[in-house]
Amino acid sequence: MSHGRLFRIASEWQKKKKTIWRFWSGMRKTWKMRAAALLLTAVCTVGASFAAYADDVPSGPASDMELIQRREQASGSQNEAGDAQTAAGSENHAGAAEGQQTTENQETGNNGQTASETQGTEQGDSQVPDGMVASGGRYIDPNAPMVALTFDDGPYAPVGNRIMDCAEQYGGRVTFYVVGNRVNSYKSEIQRMYANGHEIGNHTQDHKYLQKLGAQEIRQQVEACNQAVAAITGEAPKTVRLPGGGKNSTVLANISQPIVLWDVDTLDWKTRNAASSVQTVLNQVKDGSVVLMHELYNASGDAAVTIIPALVERGYQLVTVSELAQFRGGLAGGTVYYSFHK
């Protein structure tokens, strides 16, 4: 089922629900009529739900706008759900429960669909707040401060999942620059990154310093990592991070994807000290910064779960590298970026 179609079904169902509710309200003058209305509503609810699901159960994660619409429905229809629990209650309850968990943090994931696709196909029937853009399962304000936290050298599930848990709790998304030869050892972590709207970047196949390699090997290192990720998610990384940031003219001539380095270096790999990384980030971060951390160390995970809420508290939106670039001038192949300041 296409996303557009799913939305039409969802919005038609919302309209039907309102009509049913008005009918039910009018009927509740006598208990007999009320009982009849309840029965009718219950039959309609079960029937409509069954029809929607029987048609085609979506196999992938929900799209950005589905998730947002669900949350809006959940918060908007709580009164109605409270009154009509016996009738249309089951669906509203599920929605309301999700809404309560995610009202502030908007933690649900997405399917990796880009913001531009979402805008193109779905903005028409959605209620996006003024000036906001749907991306990665939540809204982004393109004019408000934003920062991209990046974690290199993974995947490594024990730390990566902690980082994602925390980021998602705060409505944030992060970027993982992964080493191709590791991804098959952490397939489900890679799948979670992709499904929940985090970005998977290319950190080469074997973490070799590319400035020491010839043209063909450079190309192989980048291409093999692209393929390893795509074999799991169906989509190759958009950007490349050079191991150690090492580059020369041969490296730049043989990588066609945008190269994203950083402007805030925590040196977490060296210090293995969470407090030091936290302090570096909070002292140096600016709107449009790209922060370098590493996924392999518990101390980096400790730092991340402190940094994430602290940045949100300071008004930063936690976005992926591609989201940051999208709102700050875009990305060009073969170009090296260090930050995306305004």
Ligand SMILES: [Zn+2]
């Ligand atoms: Zn690295």
